[in-house]
Amino acid sequence: MHRITRIAIAALASVGMLASVAACGSSQSTSEKNGTIEVVASVNQWGTVAKTLGGDNVNVTSIINSTNVDAHDYEPTTSDIAKLQKAQVIIVNGAGYDAWAVKAAQTANATIVNAAEVGGVNDGENPHVWFSADVRKAVAQAITEAYEQADAAKKNDFDKMNDQWTAEENNVESKITEVKQKTDGLAYAATESVASYLAEDMGLTDATPSGYARATANESEPTPTDIKQFTDALKAGEIKLLVVNTQEESELTGKITDAAKSVEVPMVELTEQMPEQYDSLTAWMEGLVDAFSQAIA
Incomplete structure (x- = not known):
């Protein structure tokens, strides 16, 4: 991966x-x-x-x-x-x-x-x-x-x-400018930094735990400690939104999403490749912005 x-x-x-x-x-x-x-x-x-x-x-x-x-x-x-x-x-x-x-x-x-x-x-x-x-x-x-x-x-x-x-x-x-009124400064974390540019455009703050982020950046598996820090941050309310790349799901990301669900942290699921239901990149981006907006409504 x-x-x-x-x-x-x-x-x-x-x-x-x-x-x-x-x-x-x-x-x-x-x-x-x-x-x-x-x-x-x-x-x-x-x-x-x-x-x-x-x-x-x-x-x-x-x-x-x-x-x-x-x-x-x-x-x-x-x-x-x-x-x-x-x-x-x-x-x-x-x-x-x-x-x-x-x-x-x-x-x-x-x-x-x-x-x-x-x-x-x-x-x-x-x-x-x-x-x-x-x-x-x-x-x-x-x-x-x-x-x-x-x-x-x-x-x-x-x-x-x-x-x-x-x-x-x-x-x-x-639409990004409009949604940014709600998302500006909001702490989010991601199972993989696929949509970080979009999150940045919306003013979101990346709160992905550093150990997990370093591991994924180095193309290695996060340690149990990294996963615990991630799930603890979710349960403590430090992360207000979780972004999940569904093209790269695993047992480890499953633990993270389960933790988010247990404390009702909203999630945005997305993919790297453009889904079949969209016929243009702009339509896809607009759909994602809507998804972020709905998740934090």
């Missing part, structure tokens, strides 16, 4: 600086077959952004699109590699989350958008960058620039779709 530490978002400067889009060789302007740009994303959360920003001008394939698949440990198939090699634009998450995709993309004749690099997040830092409002906006701009590089004649179309996506993102951020 890949575990990482929680960091603060790097300060983001101008849009031009954010759009750290790396070009690997020169690709064709559009697909010779149908005039659309061939796009491959390593994970569906970025794939849905790519589709929204490109509309009918792009053909987007997401390699991982299920909550049953762990992107950290995914082994790409021959078909996956072939798709990456044929793409004109490749979107990877980076920061160690999908190293297999980053590696495969390096040999492709495509423009690469590395979400973590665009957002100023390095390897070893929290790779779940799609939970950050700042990174989402930066990546959307980088994707739009990649499309306009691939097909300059459709620049106006891409700009309009970027504006539409930005309006959706602004709705999410407005």
Whole structure:
């Protein structure tokens, strides 16, 4: 199980600086077959952004699109590699989350958008960058620039779709601002730091016990002492909200959730990958913000 530490978002400067889009060789302007740009994303959360920003001008394939698949440990198939090699634009998450995709993309004749690099997040830092409002906006701009590089004649179309996506993102951020009135400074803990960027955007304070946090950051199992400190903090009322990554449940996390239930600490359950019921990253984020709001109502 890949575990990482929680960091603060790097300060983001101008849009031009954010759009750290790396070009690997020169690709064709559009697909010779149908005039659309061939796009491959390593994970569906970025794939849905790519589709929204490109509309009918792009053909987007997401390699991982299920909550049953762990992107950290995914082994790409021959078909996956072939798709990456044929793409004109490749979107990877980076920061160690999908190293297999980053590696495969390096040999492709495509423009690469590395979400973590665009957002100023390095390897070893929290790779779940799609939970950050700042990174989402930066990546959307980088994707739009990649499309306009691939097909300059459709620049106006891409700009309009970027504006539409930005309006959706602004709705999410407005909801975050509203919910923050209730969540600002509230102590929460997490079984894994998947959604720490979102929690930070909402003003929540990370109260995950340090021993447990260090263990998970080092990709090791928490000790019985770590688990006891966690459950004791829950029972003592020091933690007001528990965030649970249901993709990484175990006997140990079960003890933590049982302790939370025993003292009626509210919980928010979420996944790393975008659930099937959502068709866009912004819709998913809005749903999660609603879940946080309802949990602490």
